[in-house]
Amino acid sequence: MLTAAIFVPLAGALVMLSLRSLDERRLRAVATVIASVPLVLAVVAWLRFDTAIGGFQLVESAPWIPSLGVTYKIGLDGLSLPLVALTALLFPVSIAYPTDGKGRLREYLAWFLFLESVSLGVFLALDLFLFYVFFDLSLVGMYFLIGQWGHGEARRSALKFFIYTLSGTLLVLLGIFGLYLAMSPRTFDMVEIIRQQPLAGNALAGGLVFLAFVIGFGIKTPIVPFHTWLPPAHVDAPGPASAILAGVLLKMGTYAFIRIVLSMLPEAFDRYALWVGIVAVVSIVYGAFVALGQTNLKRRIAYTSVNHMGYVILGIAAAAAIGQGGEAARRLALTGATVEMVAHGLITGGLFLLSGSVWNRGKEYDLDSYGGLAERAPTMAGITILLAFASLGLPGLAGFVAEFQIFVGAFDAFPWLAGIGLLGILVTAALFLQMVQKLFFGALPDRWGTWKDLSPVELASLVPLAALVVVIGVAPAWLLDVIGSASKYILAAAEAAVRR
Numbered sequence: 001m002l003t004a005a006i007f008v009p010l011a012g013a014l015v016m017l018s019l020r021s022l023d024e025r026r027l028r029a030v031a032t033v034i035a036s037v038p039l040v041l042a043v044v045a046w047l048r049f050d051t052a053i054g055g056f057q058l059v060e061s062a063p064w065i066p067s068l069g070v071t072y073k074i075g076l077d078g079l080s081l082p083l084v085a086l087t088a089l090l091f092p093v094s095i096a097y098p099t100d101g102k103g104r105l106r107e108y109l110a111w112f113l114f115l116e117s118v119s120l121g122v123f124l125a126l127d128l129f130l131f132y133v134f135f136d137l138s139l140v141g142m143y144f145l146i147g148q149w150g151h152g153e154a155r156r157s158a159l160k161f162f163i164y165t166l167s168g169t170l171l172v173l174l175g176i177f178g179l180y181l182a183m184s185p186r187t188f189d190m191v192e193i194i195r196q197q198p199l200a201g202n203a204l205a206g207g208l209v210f211l212a213f214v215i216g217f218g219i220k221t222p223i224v225p226f227h228t229w230l231p232p233a234h235v236d237a238p239g240p241a242s243a244i245l246a247g248v249l250l251k252m253g254t255y256a257f258i259r260i261v262l263s264m265l266p267e268a269f270d271r272y273a274l275w276v277g278i279v280a281v282v283s284i285v286y287g288a289f290v291a292l293g294q295t296n297l298k299r300r301i302a303y304t305s306v307n308h309m310g311y312v313i314l315g316i317a318a319a320a321a322i323g324q325g326g327e328a329a330r331r332l333a334l335t336g337a338t339v340e341m342v343a344h345g346l347i348t349g350g351l352f353l354l355s356g357s358v359w360n361r362g363k364e365y366d367l368d369s370y371g372g373l374a375e376r377a378p379t380m381a382g383i384t385i386l387l388a389f390a391s392l393g394l395p396g397l398a399g400f401v402a403e404f405q406i407f408v409g410a411f412d413a414f415p416w417l418a419g420i421g422l423l424g425i426l427v428t429a430a431l432f433l434q435m436v437q438k439l440f441f442g443a444l445p446d447r448w449g450t451w452k453d454l455s456p457v458e459l460a461s462l463v464p465l466a467a468l469v470v471v472i473g474v475a476p477a478w479l480l481d482v483i484g485s486a487s488k489y490i491l492a493a494a495e496a497a498v499r500r
Helices: 002-018 024-048 080-096 105-124 128-149 154-182 190-196 203-220 230-236 239-264 266-292 297-320 327-362 378-391 398-413 415-440 456-474 477-499
Strands: 057-065 070-076
Touching: 002 024, 002 057, 002 070, 002 080, 002 105, 024 057, 024 080, 024 105, 057 128, 070 080, 070 105, 070 128, 080 105, 080 239, 080 327, 080 456, 080 477, 105 128, 105 239, 128 154, 128 190, 128 239, 154 203, 154 230, 154 239, 190 239, 203 239, 203 266, 230 239, 230 297, 239 266, 239 297, 239 327, 239 477, 266 297, 266 398, 266 415, 266 477, 297 327, 297 398, 297 415, 297 477, 327 378, 327 398, 327 456, 327 477, 378 398, 378 415, 378 456, 398 415, 398 456
Parallel strands: none
Antiparallel strands: 057 070
16 A cells, blocks of 8 residues: 555556556646545554554555665555655645746646655655755756746746755765664664664764764755755755755655654764754844844745754754653644644745735735735635734644644753743744735735736645645644654653663
């Protein structure tokens, strides 16, 4: 079932290239149906998932390169399942969302399906070599989506994105080699590496591998100071590609911080957790203040991603500080960090889709050029306001559930860092309220007198995201139970490795 989730979109990408006789509406419909297959499989996997089991479930394994210890091995736990479901939801809604195919819609849709395939592979892989293959290929799909279907300085932004993040993946590869060479017998099997903890007790080697991973995954996340590729990539990308970049690709970095760095190098992470926490708080505060200063709609939302990924890393750092916080607080922080990944994917993915709608109608992102749009587009205003309030952490919405858990856990481990981090929430509230005011309230400029509200297709894409933001905020137990099963297991294994 999990193999089908990965390879059906890949086969669908080839199918899209062969459909030369269909018009654009039918092409997009076919691609949306293909992209929805993993969503159906994710729902089935969720229904079959047993929260009483802390380890991996639905595991599929087959020999791949036995001489190197490489296996095709995929599976799910409470950490990867929500991210797989998020990915499987964001891709069909982004594919269905209206955007200019620039006369090459078949290729556009094919790259989207290819990117869905490798993105799911990242979250399902239980072999480090397989993980790296999918992790690296994700750069290719996004590079072409930005470079070929973006606007402004799209090719320059795509090249910067690719070179910057490729340098990060090379550091990740070095870290993987460090773990692989320390294993006996040599294997890339993630489960076996977590069990053996090959670099435990080796402070120098563990520290160097930890540094390679933190920088490599820090670029992907991105955290300050490795974030500079993100704003131009978002500004020049088409709206649906930005939704995937923020909602899925950034999560690959934070997911890897838990799956690889925390699980395989808990001793080194415990030693340097405070420093990682400091970097996280810098990202929180810096991202919020810089976002507040942006007059470009998409650039403002992009910098809020730096801010929100800082929350995630703060939660992970608090969870990794075994010598600092209590067990319950650390588990709460890790659960909150994972919920924040899901919440950010839904919220910011929706905001970037809406920014694509603004571009399709106005052909510019300058906030000062707008105003009074709620008069012409009340539905667009309503969904934007809902997602903005969720992003600033309003109680009853998904962002609050995540941030509350992160800060409660972080206060136990690093109280002064958590206190500084709260400043980011205040600034985030200010920047989103100002953004909503500039877009939707005040006098309506004459040139926007014919502004159109959301189309049925746009609305159908956004409603599931907005609905989940509310459901998670009001009744999050169904999500917390799944994530909590993994948090408990991961932290128990990490603590046992540190203390043995």
